[in-house]
Amino acid sequence: MESGGADAAGRAHRPRIVRVDKGGGRSINDHQGSHRGKLKSGKLTRRRRVNSILKRRGRLVLVAAVVAVLATVSGLSVKGASAAKRSNITLTIDVFGDFGYHDLYTQYEASHPGITIKEDTEDYAPHHTALAQHLATGAGADDIEAIEVGFIANYTTQPRYFVDLRKYGATGLKKRYPAWKWNQAVAHNKSVIGLGTDVGSLGICYRKDLLKKAGLPTTPAKLGKQWKTWSDFLAFGQRYQKHAPAGTKFIDSGSNLFNAIIAQAHPGYYSKSGKVIVKSNPQVKSAWNTTMKAIKLHEDQGLVAFHSDWNAGFKNATFATVTCPAWMMGYIQGQAPDATGKWNIADVPGGGGNWGGSFLTVTKQSQHQAEAAALVKFLTSPKSETYVFKQTGNLSSEIPVLKSKTVQKFRNPYFSNAPVGKIFANSALKLKSQPLGPHQGDFQTASTNAIQRVEQHIQSPGAAWQQFLKDVATASG
Known part of the structure; x- marks a missing residue:
């Protein structure tokens, strides 16, 4: 099932508010x-x-x-x-x-x-x-x-x-x-x-308890050093999968991984002059290849962001990490209110980035x-x-x-x-401008749908990429 525009890769969904009241509850x-x-x-x-x-x-x-x-x-x-x-x-x-x-x-x-x-x-x-x-x-x-x-x-x-x-x-x-x-x-x-x-601005939210069960480091400082790049991140994911608790994966969603990498690209979908460069920009294809590698390595739970199964994944701890814009914190708390102290946050690979706003x-x-x-x-x-x-x-x-x-x-x-x-x-203060265009949201939706087709074995990575490019061309007229 494709997410369609409702998810637009999830970046714009707002969390339910989770407030700490005077009694310590939420x-x-x-x-x-x-x-x-x-x-x-x-x-x-x-x-x-x-x-x-x-x-x-x-x-x-x-x-x-x-x-x-x-x-x-x-x-x-x-x-x-x-x-x-x-x-x-x-x-x-x-x-x-x-x-x-x-x-x-x-x-x-x-x-x-x-x-x-x-x-x-x-x-x-x-x-x-x-x-x-x-x-x-x-x-x-x-x-x-x-x-x-x-x-x-x-x-x-x-x-x-x-x-x-x-x-x-x-x-x-x-x-x-x-x-x-x-x-x-x-x-x-x-x-x-x-x-x-x-x-x-981006970080990586992660379940300390799952990483510990897999015999891996759990402190933000150590993790930040071990996944400085996205290649490092996938390599860490392979270590996780070797000893992962049953039924869990390293990441939640391929589209969330892809969008975080795109958020760091300069440029991304548009050039400074406003030209659509999805097909010609090597950074977009690199983000796609990294995401496809995560799927091939079976590190991806393949969930659809902001759908019920993804929400259940937070509750049931079925994935160890999620690329995490600041606004995601409230969402996680709302979906898994009983997991206080089990989550932590480390630096995102690749050195910052912006997803949403x-x-x-x-x-x-x-x-x-x-x-x-x-x-x-x-x-x-x-x-x-x-x-x-x-x-x-x-x-x-x-x-x-x-x-x-x-x-x-x-x-x-x-x-x-x-x-x-x-x-x-501090991540936000380091952000660099990424050229945006009138079909930014449409392209994000198209990429999400393409990745989900691969995750759901509807298309091969190559066929999904070609369909993504066709959808981009259609959206941009």
């Missing part, structure tokens, strides 16, 4: 399915909204002083009508998965009387498909729309659909971001259509553009993004946050008290 916030309205007979049906966003989820409560700090930290200069002077405004925000904003909504509403925030949430592919439809038809978009990095290039060529956030003071925030992250949301006419939320935009369809821009600024402020990181693992894309003591010293008890803040933040 509460998992589940999202319902799509709450978006659909176009019917030229009119929008009534949207089903996420209920009770005003209600606190979990028992973790910030002190009242934080509300005041977060309310002022965004630094937004709202031109036009002030949100404070408007009453009974409902701002809608559409995201995919869980961005970890629920407590922040409550704080914002408390400091902005008359503002109510309602969130729509969907899976990755339906969200982006619906957004494209709503923009094309001129109806149905929320005030604020989240866009994943694989799709942002689609819209920097179509800035007419979005508010230029420079109108609301965004230019003054440019220095917060690495140049490559900021430029990803800058349109051809120089308008700024979105502000960055997170980045997906998103932007918040304000659509031209919004009837409250100034107020929506103010909320975007608040949600992407350093204080807000620090809070989200500590709750979900979604790592801020802003330099001050990445360098802050709060992040650099943050350790996660679930991951054996690993210094996850330092690991992921």
Whole structure:
């Protein structure tokens, strides 16, 4: 079974939030399915909204002083009508998965009387498909729309659909971001259509207990030295498979391995000039060959990322490692809440890389553009993004946050008290820009499907590669 766009190699799925409450337990916030309205007979049906966003989820409560700090930290200069002077405004925000904003909504509403925030949430592919439809038809978009990095290039060529956030003071925030992250949301006419939320800097999450049973090292320092390259990583995997606990494999999914390697490529699917180079770029073929080797060596469990069998793999400990963007931490905790202390994190082979990351935009369809821009600024402020990181693992894309003591010293008890803040933040600070193009997400989906066909013995590696190239050509027109 092919994953289709819903997985897009898994990079953009958001974790369920796992929060440590005062009693030491965890509460998992589940999202319902799509709450978006659909176009019917030229009119929008009534949207089903996420209920009770005003209600606190979990028992973790910030002190009242934080509300005041977060309310002022965004630094937004709202031109036009002030949100404070408007009453009974409902701002809608559409995201995919869980961005970890629920407590922040409550704080914002408390400091902005008359503002109510309602969130729509969907899976990755339906969200982006619906957004494209709503923009094309001129109806149905929320005030604020989240866009994943694989799709942002689609819209920097179509800035007419979005508010230029420079109108609301965004230019003054440019220095917060690495140049490559900021430029990803800058349109051809120089308008700024979105502000960055997170980045997906990479590590390797691994089960200490499985490696120990296989007679292998279990400390991050030793592992980092033994898998400096992806060839080293597969060689380590062979050592694991020789003594692996019954029913387990070294890696979870070939597509996850492939996407991590592609995330390190410079360039990847596109050249700096915007040309599609999937077929001609040796780095893409090298990533494919490495993945096929892992499958041939029987190191790959062959699971479909974000499907039920993959989720069960976390619960049942059927794989020893998973390529791990920062946002994956929350997902792992949500799938295997009883595995505290059994997981740890080591450096990724190949020296860093980015897998995922998103932007918040304000659509031209919004009837409250100034107020929506103010909320975007608040949600992407350093204080807000620090809070989200500590709750979900979604790592801020802003330099001050990445360098802050709060992040650099943050350790996660679930991951054996690993210094996850330092690991992921330092990886993010070393990231290099990879040219993106309008069909980035389509290519990622095509590669995932191709790899799964090999894993499921539907096609040979050679036939799957050729089909992948055909799918790329079709997607890029």
